[in-house]
Amino acid sequence: MLALLSRDLKLAIRAGGGFGLGLAFFLIVVTLVPFGVGPEGGILARIAPGILWLGSLLACLLSLDRIFALDFEDGSLDLLATAPVPLEGVVTMKALAHWITTGLPLVVAAPVFGVLLHLEGAAYQWLVISLLLGTPALSVLGTFGAALTVGLKRGGLLLSLLVLPLYVPTLIFGAELIRRGAEGMATQVPLLMLGGITTAVIAVVPFASAAAIRVNLR
Amino acid sequence: MTMLSVDNLAVTRGGLAVLEGLSFGLDAGHALVLRGPNGIGKTTLLRTLAGLQPALHGSISMPPESMAYAGHSDGLKSTLTVTENLDFWASVYGTDSIEGALDRMNLRGLTERPAMSLSAGQKRRLGLARLLVTGRPVWVLDEPTVSLDAASVALFADAVRAHLAQGGAALMATHIDLGIPEAAILDLAPFKAKPPEQGGISGAFDEAFI
Known part of the structure; x- marks a missing residue:
């Protein structure tokens, strides 16, 4: 299992692996918003939590289709399915590798991007906490969409349509957590909801993803 | 049996x-x-x-x-080297050594080459070497x-x-x-x-x- 994780991380870092792609996309989204909205600090600061979360969702989405598609194309998904590792474990490790290469860099870089959007000073710690709690759910839910579309040619658009609705609860509570933090209100409820959603997703979704892969490999 | x-x-x-x-x-x-x-x-x-x-x-x-299965495609990762590809499958199957497989499939001189720079026949040999490291x-x-x-x-x-x-x-x-x-x-x-x-x-x- 750990061998799979280290293989996937190695592949992400090597040529064509797409490491940093999500981060660069996030930077561009966050930079474009002030151009579209205008430079008024008041408006930007108010929409900053939502923009930062939306940017994270899209950045995460960008690299989802390669989670299983590359392994399917070169035949290693067949071999992994017949190997003595449970497919649920394979899915979990792939989600973890995706999070490390996409979600974690976003968590680290988000405070810098917050500056571009005039985010309130008190909100920075909540920004990091909400992304840290929420982005694992994005990766794990993403494996489900990727598993459903694995045999399809150019299934990327379908994947987005399948996965984005599943991201709604995480988006709502993630952005709410930052907004409440910025205004100095109690943050316990969105914090617990966000954490609850992520743990539930990690506990349940790998089984669904593994089942979807089994059907698609037939 | x-x-x-x-x-x-x-x-x-x-x-x-x-x-x-x-x-x-x-x-x-x-x-x-x-x-x-x-x-x-x-x-x-x-x-x-x-x-x-x-x-x-x-x-x-x-x-x-x-059982060890090998299909039409070899399941190789093109950016990983021959050794890295084999090491991965050896640890998935819980076997320790890839040395015997490298020798048997005549891959000794190619160990540090990334799989993408191998010829079709060399890739196939690497795919067959994978079978040897499964120990099945x-x-x-x-x-x-x-x-x-x-x-x-x-x-x-x-x-x-x-x-x-x-x-x-x-x-x-x-x-x-x-x-x-x-x-x-x-x-x-x-x-x-x-x-x-x-x-x-x-x-x-x-x-x-x-």
Whole structure:
């Protein structure tokens, strides 16, 4: 299992692996918003939590289709399915590798991007906490969409349509957590909801993803 | 000792039965070559035996954790080196050494090359070396010698013989001569599934949705 994780991380870092792609996309989204909205600090600061979360969702989405598609194309998904590792474990490790290469860099870089959007000073710690709690759910839910579309040619658009609705609860509570933090209100409820959603997703979704892969490999 | 036995098996592709009434056994130390025209269901049969798809009918019995499957594609990661590719599969299967496999498949001089810079035949040799590091007794191989030159086919035949000598077994589907004349041959043509209107088994078109 750990061998799979280290293989996937190695592949992400090597040529064509797409490491940093999500981060660069996030930077561009966050930079474009002030151009579209205008430079008024008041408006930007108010929409900053939502923009930062939306940017994270899209950045995460960008690299989802390669989670299983590359392994399917070169035949290693067949071999992994017949190997003595449970497919649920394979899915979990792939989600973890995706999070490390996409979600974690976003968590680290988000405070810098917050500056571009005039985010309130008190909100920075909540920004990091909400992304840290929420982005694992994005990766794990993403494996489900990727598993459903694995045999399809150019299934990327379908994947987005399948996965984005599943991201709604995480988006709502993630952005709410930052907004409440910025205004100095109690943050316990969105914090617990966000954490609850992520743990539930990690506990349940790998089984669904593994089942979807089994059907698609037939 | 019987490593694999198949009884009255029927397999489907795309919801249609392709083979039916198939029974055979494979003993330790023996190799069996599957032959038959294109589309007869050789690959489908091998994928069913490997557990990648359910059988329509009949039973497959083999000791647990005994099979290593190799399909049409080698499952290599093009940006990883030969050593990294093999190391990965060795740790997935919990075996320790890849040295024997490197020597046996004549990959010693290529260890640090990324898989993308290998020729088609070298990739195939690396794919076959993966079988050696699995340490599994039953090999299920789909067209193992495609794109291999004569010398590499001989290497492959030697590897299979050594595997059989150690008590392993091999089931191979191919059109090409494998250089293993002692292997038994099973022609699949007589087991071609009859259409349902002639008394054959009907496959379930909606199997993916069950």
